[in-house]
Amino acid sequence: MSPKPMVRPGGRSARVQESVHAAVRELQAELGREALTVPLVAARAGVTPSTVYRRWGDLQELLSDVAVEHLRPEEPPADLGSLRADLEAWAEQFLDEMASPPGRAYIRDALLGDPDGSNAGQCSAYAADQIDVVLARAAERGESAPDVERVIDRVVAPMMYRILFRPGELDAAYARALVEHALSLSKP
């Protein structure tokens, strides 16, 4: 009845995992992402390189894992009283975080060491969950609200496309315009 643990959840394994993740975060802050290597991270974490290779395969997968943690939202979106206000605030914050140099770096890392796309999917799921909260709140208020998929197509996707493919001017006004559009015709 106990599920056989594919990864041992507690004890030394957990300690090693946390230690390695912490080492990555520290070294990223100190030396930058370019300077990271597996032996370096392992030394900082107090483990041997082979442990890292066996558990994560290579440096990129490890960085991808850590990046996804950085990309996880820390709080539910604020409740400002209306769907439009909530969505605008969320979109502005999202754009702000994701378009920043560290945000862009995390997105790239998350996409990079991700053979099966599960980490990228996780990132998308984070955004979808946040939007879900906003939309559910709107529904409770009795506001008519669009579909989550629609908000992703019309708000999240354009922002992310520009972040990734069009390094340049991206401001809160753009985010607000996207939200406006997403809400303007949400009743087909």
Added chain:
Amino acid sequence: MSPKPMVRPGGRSARVQESVHAAVRELQAELGREALTVPLVAARAGVTPSTVYRRWGDLQELLSDVAVEHLRPEEPPADLGSLRADLEAWAEQFLDEMASPPGRAYIRDALLGDPDGSNAGQCSAYAADQIDVVLARAAERGESAPDVERVIDRVVAPMMYRILFRPGELDAAYARALVEHALSLSKP
């Protein structure tokens, strides 16, 4: 920035560049992207590894350059007689190519080895150029047509977002629906 534009345009340098690019293409086809290394590519190209390192910095930047070449459209979009038909056909083909495993691999490579984002910007410019042709043709016909930026936000960005972050079902019907929406409210 990739050192491509400022290298000596003719003679040996050009020959080396072409030779290295060809080697990457061949080895990608023969062994897959995972198996590529700088010494391997250099050997196939008939140059020394140091040449590759000095010119491209590392393997990812080289792969990024080659990937952008793969992503360049080979023909102008077909003229099917109407804006809607043209855009639908273009979007379907775009989705088809980009969502395929090799297409996804090229997109990833183009994004990854791209410190300043110039290669990613080039990819976006390719799509924008193609859309521009379609829209200009529509204008000549007297059709009312949306803005290029609008088409990118509403057609290209959603497709690309799903390709990158949501590995899963993506079909021509989805592309058509996006085109429909982009055109439905674009007649000011």
Added chain:
DNA sequence: CGCCTAGAAGCAATGAAATTGCGTTAAGGA
């Protein structure tokens, strides 16, 4: 409560790749 088993980490050797100094070649301009 202590044994058993298997998964996880450590150690160490090996092969390959990244990196760099230095000499040589040839592209582009005077």
Added chain:
DNA sequence: TCCTTAACGCAATTTCATTGCTTCTAGGCG
């Protein structure tokens, strides 16, 4: 044609990635 200098080749060195084998320990069982 000559001259300057970017670009290339060669080779040595350092570092990294990879893997067989050993040791340790978490979790289950008698």
